[in-house]
Amino acid sequence: MQTIDEQIEVYTKFFHGLSNPTRYRIILSLLDGPKNVGELTEDIGCSQSLISMQLQCLRWCNYVKALRDGKNVYYSISDERVLALVQLGQSIADGNTDKICTCEILKNEKYVENKEG
Template structure:
């Protein structure tokens, strides 16, 4: 399969959008249906400000969409294929948990790129 460097950049950024633990938790929560920032904060055990910041990224990259009902804004997954991708990824990861968790290269990249989100 021929893919140019520009396409590779886009594809890796797509997956990077799902690599943040808070963004991933938001997506998992939204699989159950649309939710407000407050509901997402409760589901993910994160602050509303952190949820809002991560929703901005998810919305910008078109992982989620929003709709306004009165004064409330609700978020939902923008494309059902994202749910399929998440479930497929979880299925693959479940069979490789030990290898994924002990990968020295991933561990070094995490240490190089900084710490994960804090609550």
């Protein structure tokens, strides 16, 4: 049985999975329906290797699933609740854009992560 701290760690990692701009763009692209890596690369405008790496994370954490069709692998949202979560998050963020964009703590956390990563 998980402790409260272990649960919080899992929950924050879950949201962290959506905090990467490329992963988030993949999720948004897949809201239109299943796509293969080539289609995602074209849609998002990133390299195929970056898309593949981020898909690996999204698959591992069960945000997306893969279905092989001959030589192609098509990715889609694994759970409709991911769609609901994205829509809810966007709705909340749309009402708080100025505050979110000017939060000094978030700005500093991003800076620290970029310097370390």
